[in-house]
Amino acid sequence: MGEISITKLLVVAALVVLLFGTKKLRTLGGDLGAAIKGFKKAMNDDDTSAKNASDAAAAPGERLSHKE
Template sequence: MGEISITKLLVIAALVVLLFGTKKLRTLGGDLGSAIKGFKKAMNEDDAGARKEADSDVQVEKLSHKE
């Protein structure tokens, strides 16, 4: 009873398609994909900003040690 077989997954998938329809599922998938892309882009921009700040801090430290 605790196992999920391929037939159970197919039945659930068929019920979801019948309830929502393919057009609504396609739209939902597109929205989910764009949300994930936006999240990844924001994370990469945040990482780039943090690296830039860290690099500038290292440059300041190098200059101050030379004096």
């Protein structure tokens, strides 16, 4: 089968552009970018909520004080 050369990649890219058109590919790229951005935001929100939950679980223990 051989290696994938730059000329083969250019031919495949040209065929994809001819099949789908530049407008559809631009829309697809924008949708893909928005999906990745949403995924990153969800991951950051999940990490933040997990951190807040662990802080909230540890907070009652820290509030208790021992009076002598």
